[in-house]
Amino acid sequence: MNITIDREILLENLNVISRGLPAKSPMPILTGIKFEATDSDLYLTSSNTDISVEVLINDVSLEITEPGKTVVPGKFFIEIIRKINSKKVNLYLIDDKILVIRADRGEYKLHIMDYMDYPNVDFVCLENPLKLDAQILKKIIKETVFATAASEKKPILTGVNFKNEGGKLIATATDSFRLSQKIISIEDYNDFNITIPNKSLDELLKAIDLYDDELSLYFSNNKLLIKYKNVLFQTRLLDGNYPPTSKLIPNEFPIIIKFNKDELVDAVERVSLLSPRDKERDKEITYSIIKLSIKKDRIIEISSTNASIGDAKEEIIPTNVEASNPITIGFSSRYLLEALRSFMSTEVSLNLSGEIRPFVITGENDANLTQLILPVRMN
């Protein structure tokens, strides 16, 4: 193999390939990137147990002097290409043992891995795609994925369920304490009901971050393949039936409070300051329980109590209140903040149906987006 290519083009493709590259793997070969240079094209492939990515490069800058195949240490290769600043890079094999990277006055030699060890990656057959706008899919993912379960207790809840019911795509995520649901209309297509792992959706978001055009989705029994530009992004699907959720969402709300979203977010963040918190693995901050009450003068009070530190209380003047009776509910401030941040709307509604009944958040400019939170019993 001997190829030359613009460094920027190669790097752009490597950034996509890195989405399927495991940091570690029980199969060390998978920490490599598979190269296949034909007479005219260069294919790069990466794969971990959940995600497989393939890019086809046939950029005008690509010159293939000698076709060939190899597997190169992924992390090191990407770091080198990222760090060099030449216009072009030349890649060639010596004795099928070493990959040489030449860039300006630099020369890097990487011990390659055995191409024959690389497992065959089966991509779903490219037939009968569902077309979806990338911007819309990114939005749906951001509106729902945070509500998936972090724990593997119920594996099916670690994914977002995508269901087509007669032209309506319903995306649902729940960790059984809260639920996010978004419904959009899609083109005429076979019904489907799949659950995509949250990690795959996180990686997909990064892969298509700068892409705002059409995606093609190909379905198989246990995989979903997304094709765009020169990229194939495939993820395994979660096994099992997603639990029915439609009955969880109340449809009558005697109490509706409308807020300026940013004011509500600020107040909840401040009141949460005194909550005990853990810095978890991913630096996520766990807020504890806060209370929301309607006071006599229709002012809303948000408060928290921390026996060892102290108390916090904020009053907010809502933009509107419809309430037949006073109410106090308690809930996780983190759930509320994450739900609120999924809305574009300036004004959001908290729709309550009882102190221990799930409450629902909607936004005036976020049609068909429902965020539901289960309150906790307060004493």
Added chain:
Amino acid sequence: MNITIDREILLENLNVISRGLPAKSPMPILTGIKFEATDSDLYLTSSNTDISVEVLINDVSLEITEPGKTVVPGKFFIEIIRKINSKKVNLYLIDDKILVIRADRGEYKLHIMDYMDYPNVDFVCLENPLKLDAQILKKIIKETVFATAASEKKPILTGVNFKNEGGKLIATATDSFRLSQKIISIEDYNDFNITIPNKSLDELLKAIDLYDDELSLYFSNNKLLIKYKNVLFQTRLLDGNYPPTSKLIPNEFPIIIKFNKDELVDAVERVSLLSPRDKERDKEITYSIIKLSIKKDRIIEISSTNASIGDAKEEIIPTNVEASNPITIGFSSRYLLEALRSFMSTEVSLNLSGEIRPFVITGENDANLTQLILPVRMN
């Protein structure tokens, strides 16, 4: 105690106070901030075992309705003041048990700590200061502190030594594998020879980050007090005699190579990519050994070898070479990078006196800054 003050003024002072606030402490009272409101002024104090900070606030926005004293949980208090966005805050005590923070429609109550438990902080007597420009001190610290020892094996090496020898201030740091030294002229002042803990210097850098005016330094036996604006910043000094270092620095260099600094940094960073590395506590990247050789055509080659991954090699055309004979030296790329980054100069000189003799880096526009690195023996 009952005071009202502009939130921004309070926050600005808390950012300085936080430099002396331990996250944890064997003396829990020290995780608090001491408040003392007199009729006209507010004093805030923080202290850990190494650093004590006091600020005196008498801003026009300060209104003291009731003088008083207390100790408040430092981290929570700072987080609340940081997060609220009112113009003013009102702080008052209830029953000497609770501090109330009122800001717009928010009310926060913190259990206070026992003022009587707060240890007396002895600040060095404010007599006979050495005046030093803050910009100059910040520069000296940044040029030296990275070369202090991280390990406590030889505690004295965890600090930067500041010595006044007849009007010359000599700042020296060494971890015994490398050495940084900066010499500046100062006003007429008593000779001194003190070693300041590196952590105190890091915190001092943050405290005076936005301050570019004159500092007053007050010396005592085992403490240094730095006074500026309304702030007293005091650090303990390290015990013991700093080892003599003047004989370590060679004064004859048969080989002098001049480089464009940025080109050299880039090449060394790239060649270091293949080095095995550990992400340590502070995300510091440990680079391993690289080699530098003068080739026949006076091109400089920088290279590294990693048995399991591969080799890296970069050629650099130096801006000038004075060399009587070829030479190859090996050294830690991290040491070289950290040393190079301490220079403002566009052009730097590597001054070599032998394959296993320390080499010295100087910069055309960095007068009196010396960076020395001990090479390792190459086979």
